[in-house]
Amino acid sequence: MSKAYEEKTPVTMQSVAVMAGVSPMTVSNTFRYPERVHAETRRKVLLAAAELGYIPNHAAGNLASGQSRVIGAVIPSIKNSSFYKYVRGMQEAVADLGYELILKLADTQQQEAAAIQTFIGLRVAGITLVGDEHEKDAVELLRKTGVPVVESWVHHAPFDMAVGYSSAEATQAMIALLLEAGCRRIGFVGYGGSVSHRFRERVPAFEASLKARGLRSDLIYLVDEADGFGAGPKALEGLCGMDPALDGLLCPTDIIAAGVLFECSRRGWKVPERLAVAGWGDYEIASEITPRLTTLQPNAEDMGRHAIRMIVERVRGAGEPGHVRNTGFQIVRRDSI
Amino acid sequence: MSKAYEEKTPVTMQSVAVMAGVSPMTVSNTFRYPERVHAETRRKVLLAAAELGYIPNHAAGNLASGQSRVIGAVIPSIKNSSFYKYVRGMQEAVADLGYELILKLADTQQQEAAAIQTFIGLRVAGITLVGDEHEKDAVELLRKTGVPVVESWVHHAPFDMAVGYSSAEATQAMIALLLEAGCRRIGFVGYGGSVSHRFRERVPAFEASLKARGLRSDLIYLVDEADGFGAGPKALEGLCGMDPALDGLLCPTDIIAAGVLFECSRRGWKVPERLAVAGWGDYEIASEITPRLTTLQPNAEDMGRHAIRMIVERVRGAGEPGHVRNTGFQIVRRDSI
DNA sequence: TACAGGAATTGTAGCGCTACAAAATTCAGT
DNA sequence: ACTGAATTTTGTAGCGCTACAATTCCTGTA
Numbered sequence A, B: 001m002s003k004a005y006e007e008k009t010p011v012t013m014q015s016v017a018v019m020a021g022v023s024p025m026t027v028s029n030t031f032r033y034p035e036r037v038h039a040e041t042r043r044k045v046l047l048a049a050a051e052l053g054y055i056p057n058h059a060a061g062n063l064a065s066g067q068s069r070v071i072g073a074v075i076p077s078i079k080n081s082s083f084y085k086y087v088r089g090m091q092e093a094v095a096d097l098g099y100e101l102i103l104k105l106a107d108t109q110q111q112e113a114a115a116i117q118t119f120i121g122l123r124v125a126g127i128t129l130v131g132d133e134h135e136k137d138a139v140e141l142l143r144k145t146g147v148p149v150v151e152s153w154v155h156h157a158p159f160d161m162a163v164g165y166s167s168a169e170a171t172q173a174m175i176a177l178l179l180e181a182g183c184r185r186i187g188f189v190g191y192g193g194s195v196s197h198r199f200r201e202r203v204p205a206f207e208a209s210l211k212a213r214g215l216r217s218d219l220i221y222l223v224d225e226a227d228g229f230g231a232g233p234k235a236l237e238g239l240c241g242m243d244p245a246l247d248g249l250l251c252p253t254d255i256i257a258a259g260v261l262f263e264c265s266r267r268g269w270k271v272p273e274r275l276a277v278a279g280w281g282d283y284e285i286a287s288e289i290t291p292r293l294t295t296l297q298p299n300a301e302d303m304g305r306h307a308i309r310m311i312v313e314r315v316r317g318a319g320e321p322g323h324v325r326n327t328g329f330q331i332v333r334r335d336s337i
Numbered sequence C: 001t002a003c004a005g006g007a008a009t010t011g012t013a014g015c016g017c018t019a020c021a022a023a024a025t026t027c028a029g030t
Numbered sequence D: 001a002c003t004g005a006a007t008t009t010t011g012t013a014g015c016g017c018t019a020c021a022a023t024t025c026c027t028g029t030a
Helices: A013-020 A022-031 A039-052 A059-063 A082-095 A109-121 A136-145 A167-180 A202-212 A225-242 A254-267 A300-315 B012-019 B024-032 B039-052 B058-065 B081-097 B109-121 B136-147 B167-180 B202-212 B225-242 B254-267 B301-314
Strands: A068-076 A100-105 A126-130 A149-152 A159-165 A186-191 A220-223 A246-249 A276-278 A295-297 A323-327 A331-334 B068-073 B099-104 B127-132 B149-152 B161-164 B186-191 B220-223 B249-250 B276-278 B294-295 B325-328 B330-332
Touching: A013 A022, A013 A039, A039 B186, A059 B058, A059 B220, A068 B136, A082 A100, A082 A126, A082 B099, A100 A246, A100 B161, A109 A126, A109 A136, A109 B294, A126 A300, A126 B220, A136 A220, A149 A295, A149 A300, A159 A300, A167 A186, A167 A202, A167 A246, A167 A276, A167 A300, A186 A202, A186 A225, A186 B167, A220 B099, A225 A246, A225 A254, A246 B127, A254 A276, A276 B186, A295 B330, B012 B024, B068 B081, B068 B109, B068 B301, B068 B330, B081 B099, B099 B109, B109 B127, B109 B136, B127 B301, B161 B301, B167 B186, B167 B202, B167 B249, B167 B276, B167 B294, B167 B330, B186 B202, B220 B225, B225 B249, B225 B254, B254 B276
Parallel strands: A068 A100, A068 A126, A126 A149, A149 A159, A159 A323, A186 A220, A186 A246, A246 A276, B068 B099, B068 B127, B127 B149, B149 B161, B161 B325, B186 B220, B186 B249, B249 B276
Antiparallel strands: A100 B099, A295 A331, B294 B330
């Protein structure tokens, strides 16, 4: 029977130092400032470290130096493939900059607050959040500790820094495209319930765009976030009830747009001739279903990359609080409009 | 202009102790062993801590106690919704047990090895991995440090502990279902390239099941993992080339099965009459498309929960190395078979 | 050969916390 | 009031590492 975890003799910097025949400080320097150590010495130290399987204890280093190379990211859900790209962007950036990224999932504001506490407990170098709606106490805590924080997917008024794009502008752009394609009775599918700001700000943008053209702007139908694809058929039915001649539809995600497409095929409706459908998010499914979905691509990887860069800049003394970076969006024109 | 992060006066246990008028040790006890301190004292300490926004420094605590309340999970990808459920299960279990979960994404073995190093550097209490194929050095390192490790989604021969189900058994069960439904010319879609063991072990199970019944067992088509939905049509075309009377199809994921369903609808084939289609993974899409997909549900949440429990048990002194837990699977019968 | 000046190396002290043991306080039962 | 035990509180030492200053080792030049 093998020994329990704690009973193994831990490999410390000290043991590496002894094996390499140098002082512990030299071992430390070898890892943190390799250029300060003579090449030959460095070789010996690295050899000893490899031999012993030595991994520097971040916890101790962090404590001694007051600095951390770890950035914490709170993600609301991993179901959504935009977040996947966002995380990829962050991973890429931390790798370039010599940092580490750790993730926590949080579906609710309470969970987010708990995740923030964990990260602060770990004394991470910075934190990235999604959205601009957070628990009051959590924000207070972040303020007090002064950790660099980037809010992603939002576009203005951060309590520290933000990176994202404007959902309102994106909505306008999508409506413009629908209008250009000849649609005149455009419907809007939104999320009901207490959904986040970045979804809610689309509604007024939708209304304003249509009113400006003198078109009907009340074809709005709210669905339940949990319904997935199933929300598509429901929304289509609801909206057709309001205006049977509905000819364009703006969906909050590609998933719902796909659901609408399934329903159109069931009804024998041609897309985009009978109904033009706009997605949002550029999920994988958008380019795979028939007809291929015209959608909005939010540059999620860029967002992730910039979120990390902003934190690292701040740690290095640059980067002002209040900094907002607009990573924009792109409309991917395919077959559904 | 606000001060830089490092310049803020940090709130330490000491400052809480002063404010509450007790010794630092009492503050420590209040957080770690609340029952050891008098209720009234506890109240004072908690009040002071809240007032100052004190969050215990995990790094220091970890260093002093040699113990950690953080478990690290390495996830290969978050695109796949089974992993989502797996993570949910883990989150739930850590919350129950008073631990924390942090995630790292790793698509390749190299990235996995790096993630393991990070976790060991953080001196986490345990690590969960996916699959049983890891970089040799990483395994060596895990062995040396003795961290409790659970390999998930696999069923046997762990180097420490494992939790999962047998892909071979699952394949057999699915084939049995197809046969029962009257299929006699069954095709198999697999992943080409260097794909992990848990996918590869399905092939011999497929062949054996069919040979045992004296049926054709060479209708195997390999697709590229990156093709997503698009792999479905390709596989269907390839397999029909081998046997135009193909009447059943076993897909490696629901995504591919969905792609096949799209293609069937394009061809005007009835499912399951013309072709019965089996998915794998019970993704969201499985219950949303028409016809609804019969698929294999791997009890991912259970897997996550058990992975965490096994680690915590080990830390607490129970739980043998070599422990394997079979969380089984379920076939979700819907309309495609 | 001596020595300034840079390169490389090494003690010292302490980061914030906790294990442990010792000390102080409270309490019950005479 | 007094004692022994139980409860609560508190020093002490040290976890593994790094900042910083001090020391030692080199090299080239006078």
